[in-house]
Every structure is written in C-alpha cells, then in structure tokens.
Amino acid sequence: MSERVVVDPITRIEGHLRIEAQMEGDNIAQAYSSGTMVRGIETILKGRDPRDAWAFTQRICGVCTLVHGLASVRSVEDALKIEL
Structure with a gap:
C-alpha cells in the first residue's frame, strides 16, 4: 500500500516551498516540489x-x-x- 507524505511549508528558506512524495514501502516512488512564489x-x-x-x-x-x-x-x- 502506498502512502502520501506532504511537507508544507518548508521553513528556513526565502520564499515558499512544498514537497510531496508518494511512498511505496520504504521507497519513494514519486516526488514533486512546488514553489509558490514566482519572481x-x-x-x-x-x-x-x-x-x-x-x-x-x-x-x-x-x-x-x-x-x-x-x-x-x-x-x-x-x-x-x-x-x-
């Protein structure tokens, strides 16, 4: 069974960042990063x-x-x- 892990917000950086990972057991099957601050x-x-x-x-x-x-x-x- 897969598990979705979301870390939002990522702190200690300039701007805003979100990380999403789809876990399959102990392995990361897919991962995405989203920056919501566009300069x-x-x-x-x-x-x-x-x-x-x-x-x-x-x-x-x-x-x-x-x-x-x-x-x-x-x-x-x-x-x-x-x-x-």
Whole structure:
C-alpha cells in the first residue's frame, strides 16, 4: 500500500516551498516540489547578455546576494565552457 507524505511549508528558506512524495514501502516512488512564489527572474533575463545575469540574480534575495551572483557567474562560465 502506498502512502502520501506532504511537507508544507518548508521553513528556513526565502520564499515558499512544498514537497510531496508518494511512498511505496520504504521507497519513494514519486516526488514533486512546488514553489509558490514566482519572481520572474528567468523572464527578466531572457534576451539579455548572459554576462549581465549576475547583476540581476543578486536581487533574488536580500539575505544571500553574493551566493546568487556567484552561482550565476559559474553557470554562465559552465555554459560557455570558460575555465579559470
């Protein structure tokens, strides 16, 4: 028999997150995550020069601006195969 496990809300994060898992015995058969807070950063970045993404992504969160900027820079470097 399967069991449905829901964790909502996920705390200690910026924004809102819900996790749902369908258990079959001790195994997770299916899992879903739902973010209910959309800021539209992906839409804002469409059509822009990827090298400018760091400046926009730093504004995702008021607490962890540096890590969002660094993650953006690393993502662009990986996409363009830039090695330092």
